[in-house]
Amino acid sequence: MIVLGIESSCDETAAAVYSSEKGLLSNIIASQSVHEQFGGVVPELASRAHQQSIWQTVEQSLKEADCSIEDVDTVAVTQGPGLLGSLLVGFSFAKGLALSHNKKLVGVNHMDAHIYANWIDNQPQFPVLSLTVSGGHTQIMLVRDYFDHELLGQTRDDASGEAFDKIGNMLGLDYPAGPKMDKQAQQGNPKFVQFPVSHLPGTYEFSFSGLKTAVLYHLRDQKEINPNYVEENRDDLCASVSEAITKALIKKLDLAIKEFRPTSVVLAGGVSANSMLREKATQLCKKRRIPLYIPHISYCTDNAAMIAITGYLKAKQGLYDGFEMKPFARL
Numbered sequence: 001m002i003v004l005g006i007e008s009s010c011d012e013t014a015a016a017v018y019s020s021e022k023g024l025l026s027n028i029i030a031s032q033s034v035h036e037q038f039g040g041v042v043p044e045l046a047s048r049a050h051q052q053s054i055w056q057t058v059e060q061s062l063k064e065a066d067c068s069i070e071d072v073d074t075v076a077v078t079q080g081p082g083l084l085g086s087l088l089v090g091f092s093f094a095k096g097l098a099l100s101h102n103k104k105l106v107g108v109n110h111m112d113a114h115i116y117a118n119w120i121d122n123q124p125q126f127p128v129l130s131l132t133v134s135g136g137h138t139q140i141m142l143v144r145d146y147f148d149h150e151l152l153g154q155t156r157d158d159a160s161g162e163a164f165d166k167i168g169n170m171l172g173l174d175y176p177a178g179p180k181m182d183k184q185a186q187q188g189n190p191k192f193v194q195f196p197v198s199h200l201p202g203t204y205e206f207s208f209s210g211l212k213t214a215v216l217y218h219l220r221d222q223k224e225i226n227p228n229y230v231e232e233n234r235d236d237l238c239a240s241v242s243e244a245i246t247k248a249l250i251k252k253l254d255l256a257i258k259e260f261r262p263t264s265v266v267l268a269g270g271v272s273a274n275s276m277l278r279e280k281a282t283q284l285c286k287k288r289r290i291p292l293y294i295p296h297i298s299y300c301t302d303n304a305a306m307i308a309i310t311g312y313l314k315a316k317q318g319l320y321d322g323f324e325m326k327p328f329a330r331l
């Protein structure tokens with residue numbers, strides 16, 4: 001089976017081809033630089049940019065996979081969550097393509113796809129515990145079998161990626177600040193400042209808004225003493241913030257491992273690219289003697305390879321969709 005995956009939920013226009021026999025054949029991403037000057041994604045601009053690049057992106061993914069649309073069996077497309085205008089571009093394109101070439105259609109939940117990105121190179125055994133961490137979501141999910149998911153808990157306010165981006169911005173880093181914060185943190189001291197993290201005992205929930213406020217007040221106070229405080233200590237501050245965020249994530253992951261005793265653990269979503277989180281999760285799973293899977297760095301942030309593999313896994317189970325399928329902005 002050959003699946004063409006299309007992703008357009010936020011600010012990446014992406015297309016990929018997955019073959020059940022040969023694995024991933026192509027993975028093309030057109031990133032939108034237009035948002036950088038605004039410090040975040042502007043929905044209207046994102047939809048327009050998707051519209052401009054979707055055809056070329058899909059064409060390139062087929063070309064790189066050395067196949068034509070006629071070789072494709074199924075078109076898989078992100079159904080949500082995401083920006084509705086952006087989703088509609090990929091959605092309409094996928095429907096048009098499937099309809100005109102008589103292909104089957106599968107709608108894919110973007111958050112499921114982040115989890116199943118772990119199936120591109122590996123075969124994690126169920127039950128799987130997933131720490132799904134992205135720009136819009138932070139969740140602990142128990143995956144009992146394919147598409148049998150139980151949400152154990154999620155963030156009450158900001159997502160972990162959002163926390164990296166917003167606090168990174170306070171530290172003078174451009175959007176998206178997460179990857180830049182990661183790079184700076186690698187040269188810094190994580191114990192430079194001990195920022196507080198809320199633990200919300202008895203739940204698998206997270207909260208990062210208090211951390212954001214704590215950093216804001218810390219910087220305000222320190223800058224009064226030394227106006228160059230951020231510039232002089234950026235690496236250490238990035239390391240300290242990363243320490244607080246990853247510590248909160250790992251603490252709940254460990255709690256869930258102890259309670260649910262999964263066969264494997266996976267990390268998923270853009271923040272799973274974070275080196276401190278990868279390191280801490282590796283240490284934890286080693287200690288708990290449980291196999292850990294983390295997607296290859298290129299499948300952590302938004303991509304269409306994860307849509308194509310999830311589309312394949314759904315199609316294998318006969319979970320196709322009709323042309324009446326609608327996109328959704330929220331989970």
Ligand code: KG4
Binds near residue numbers: 160
């Ligand atoms: O999964 P993703 O690409 O998009 C969503 O579905 O939201 O995640 C994007 C988020 C952004 O907040 C970005 O700053 C964060 O993932 N991110 C990182 C790293 N790479 C991406 N955060 C921390 N460290 C990284 N290396």
Ligand code: ZN
Binds near residue numbers: 114134269301
């Ligand atoms: Zn995502």
